[in-house]
Amino acid sequence: MKLFKAKKGIHIPGKKDATAYIETVKYTSPEFVYIPLSVKGTDFEIYVKPGDYVKLGQKIAERTKEKGLPLIKHASVSGEVVATERQPHSTGMPYMCIKIKNDFKDTPIDAKPLSSLDDRKAILHIIHQAGIVGLGGAGFPTELKYSNVKDIDTVILNGAECEPYITADYRIMLENTAEVIDGLVILMKIVDANKGIIVIKKGKPEVYNALCEEVKKFNNIKVIEVPDEYPAGWEKQVVYRAVKRSYENLPFECGVIVNNVATAYAVSNAVRTGLPLVERVVTVSGEAVVSPKNYRVRIGTPAKELIALSGGVANEFAEVRIVVGGPMMGMAQKNDQFIISETNSAILIFDSIKEYKVPHNQPVGDVLLDVLHLKESDPRVFIRDEQPCVRCGSCVVHCPVGLQPTLLRQASIAKNDILLGKLDVTKCIDCGTCAYVCPSHIYVNEAIKKGKTYYNVKNRNKKK
Numbered sequence: 402m403k404l405f406k407a408k409k410g411i412h413i414p415g416k417k418d419a420t421a422y423i424e425t426v427k428y429t430s431p432e433f434v435y436i437p438l439s440v441k442g443t444d445f446e447i448y449v450k451p452g453d454y455v456k457l458g459q460k461i462a463e464r465t466k467e468k469g470l471p472l473i474k475h476a477s478v479s480g481e482v483v484a485t486e487r488q489p490h491s492t493g494m495p496y497m498c499i500k501i502k503n504d505f506k507d508t509p510i511d512a513k514p515l516s517s518l519d520d521r522k523a524i525l526h527i528i529h530q531a532g533i534v535g536l537g538g539a540g541f542p543t544e545l546k547y548s549n550v551k552d553i554d555t556v557i558l559n560g561a562e563c564e565p566y567i568t569a570d571y572r573i574m575l576e577n578t579a580e581v582i583d584g585l586v587i588l589m590k591i592v593d594a595n596k597g598i599i600v601i602k603k604g605k606p607e608v609y610n611a612l613c614e615e616v617k618k619f620n621n622i623k624v625i626e627v628p629d630e631y632p633a634g635w636e637k638q639v640v641y642r643a644v645k646r647s648y649e650n651l652p653f654e655c656g657v658i659v660n661n662v663a664t665a666y667a668v669s670n671a672v673r674t675g676l677p678l679v680e681r682v683v684t685v686s687g688e689a690v691v692s693p694k695n696y697r698v699r700i701g702t703p704a705k706e707l708i709a710l711s712g713g714v715a716n717e718f719a720e721v722r723i724v725v726g727g728p729m730m731g732m733a734q735k736n737d738q739f740i741i742s743e744t745n746s747a748i749l750i751f752d753s754i755k756e757y758k759v760p761h762n763q764p765v766g767d768v769l770l771d772v773l774h775l776k777e778s779d780p781r782v783f784i785r786d787e788q789p790c791v792r793c794g795s796c797v798v799h800c801p802v803g804l805q806p807t808l809l810r811q812a813s814i815a816k817n818d819i820l821l822g823k824l825d826v827t828k829c830i831d832c833g834t835c836a837y838v839c840p841s842h843i844y845v846n847e848a849i850k851k852g853k854t855y856y857n858v859k860n861r862n863k864k865k
């Protein structure tokens with residue numbers, strides 16, 4: 402078996418200073434929230450109808466395991482249900498949503514905290530009932546991650562947050578240190594893990610010191626720092642650096658479960674208060690935003706309200722580009738008309754470069770090149786110009802997975818699914834490193850992403 406070894410990543414400018422040192426602003430007053438269910442909507446059973454009054458945290462919809470990944474949705478404000486309707490979502494697909502008119506009273510449900518941590522099933526039940534999903538971006542139900550696993554000795558919290566600009570996790574670790582560690586302790590209890598590790602990037606002394614102070618209370622939890630490089634937050638990389646183990650598909654194969662620090666905070670909140678997941682922290686940043694900040698916002702808040710709270714777009718930017726998530730792996734948006742969902746860690750707004758348009762919802766090899774790489778020299782006049790591959794090998798050297806991006810790109814363009822399979826296209830993590838380092842400005846990862854989709858569709862069809 403080929404074992405994974407941590408590979409040196411690339412250094413990219415962090416660009417985090419604009420928001421890292423500003424306290425998170427709580428925003429609880431959107432006039433309407435749109436609780437996103439799914440693209441189909443029919444996979445959820447909806448428990449409310451227009452005209453119903455709902456309390457903050459009330460269960461309003463549920464998907465059972467017969468219909469997909471089991472998940473419960475809650476009202477993120479108190480008020481009146483207005484409609485069930487489709488709304489633009491950051492994935493680019495319109496999502497079926499439950500629209501609630503906020504009464505600005507935040508009247509909560511009668512929440513009951515868990516009285517003890519002795520019952521593993523009771524913890525899992527409350528996590529499920531609270532609708533907690535991975536807040537690092539994956540959105541996978543947390544309860545499922547901890548169900549039917551055995552021999553887990555370590556729970557790792559991923560606080561590496563390696564994408565530029567984003568500081569949501571940084572602020573949570575600083576402002577809610579005790580709750581994050583409490584969440585880790587609860588997660589360790591579920592699987593009876595004897596070790597807890599929090600992984601952060603080097604160069605964050607405030608967070609490091611705060612976490613170290615808090616973990617002094619426990620003799621089986623430690624904080625480790627990983628090099629400030631990209632993609633330091635990639636799960637395989639995090640596991641390897643934390644416990645020197647590797648796995649093929651999922652961390653539990655090597656006795657480890659990984660969660661994001663924000664998820665741990667949500668778990669602590671649910672267990673200790675009985676309140677479900679109704680909010681998350683979102684970074685609003687990027688050169689074109691007047692006043693970058695982090696916001697703790699209710700799920701389903703319209704993104705444009707957060708942008709307005711940040712002062713909107715600075716006057717000198719006639720055209721802007723909006724990205725949800727980080728510039729390396731995020732999604733370019735058509736406009737600001739989308740709603741905040743559980744997995745949105747950031748809204749970034751950048752200058753738009755003329756003569757070059759980001760295809761809607763393309764992975765952002767394109768965005769990162771413009772914004773981080775080339776924009777630093779001359780953002781306004783640069784015209785993107787893809788040059789022929791010079792076979793420098795830079796993309797191969799830097800691919801953290803150890804793939805051959807240049808060959809994968811050729812196989813993708815040729816639609817050669819056999820070669821794509823041989824070159825392990827499905828292992829590509831869409832990190833964008835290959836495009837970032839390419840001196841010929843080639844959209845390497847964009848081609849690979851298309852190739853991966855092509856390969857998956859071909860394979861699915863073959864199995865039918």
Ligand code: SF4
Pocket residue numbers: 799800801802803804805806809828829830831832833834835836845846849
């Ligand atoms: S996008 Fe895929 S091929 Fe490119 S560097 Fe990342 S993992 Fe490697």
Ligand code: SF4
Pocket residue numbers: 789790791792793794795796797806807835838839840841842843845
């Ligand atoms: S980095 Fe760009 S130019 Fe160099 S081998 Fe890869 S695709 Fe070709």
